[in-house]
Amino acid sequence: LTKKGIVKLSSATDSDSEALAATPKAVHAVMDEVQTKAPLDSPVFTGTPTTPTPPDDAKGLQTANAEFVRKLIAALVGSVPESLDTLQELADALGNDPNFATTITNMIAGKQPLDDTLTALSGKSIE
Template identity: 80%
Template structure:
């Protein structure tokens, strides 16, 4: 009678089969059923590079102090917007309302600085030079 040993990576012999899909054994060979099952599971997973997700993917909501590479969920964004708006009056709680209030002037700070610089200071000499009466101002 011929006796055969178990096969290994370096010698011929008997190969044992396994249908397990979670095995990490190097002594067992996967059956076609096990390979098919694992391939089916792999095909349902998203690729690592730019996956196209369908349905409603969920993720844990990070703390509002998060500033790293966490996923920003809808709840996180809503909390950050609420934090930004804070206690602003209703008439100024959007960027458009703020822009309208500033006259849509992209150089608002410069405009105001120049307007203030053009005002005459309250000084007796300058006020007298302008022809205005200073009586009762002092």
């Protein structure tokens, strides 16, 4: 300020007046309120905090809330029947075989090829 003036003391904690000076009581009240807030670098949330739901194609450091995660899981599961909508159900359906593709390929390779003589012996037709 370039002009001298009289400044009044105020206990208000929400004033933006330059003609008022905060009393120690006002400063203490504001500090008490600030102390109830979480630190910015590592906040601890209480209650049920909410965040905006990111778009489905979100990448980077956006916060993934429950709605966002549920939408992505639903998209991943898609139209899979309910009996196969979990990884455990899929593993059970595949016989918990980590080499399922190799196992099936080997089983198919071990089948008897269609052969006129063998097929005739079985009484079946190859047509």
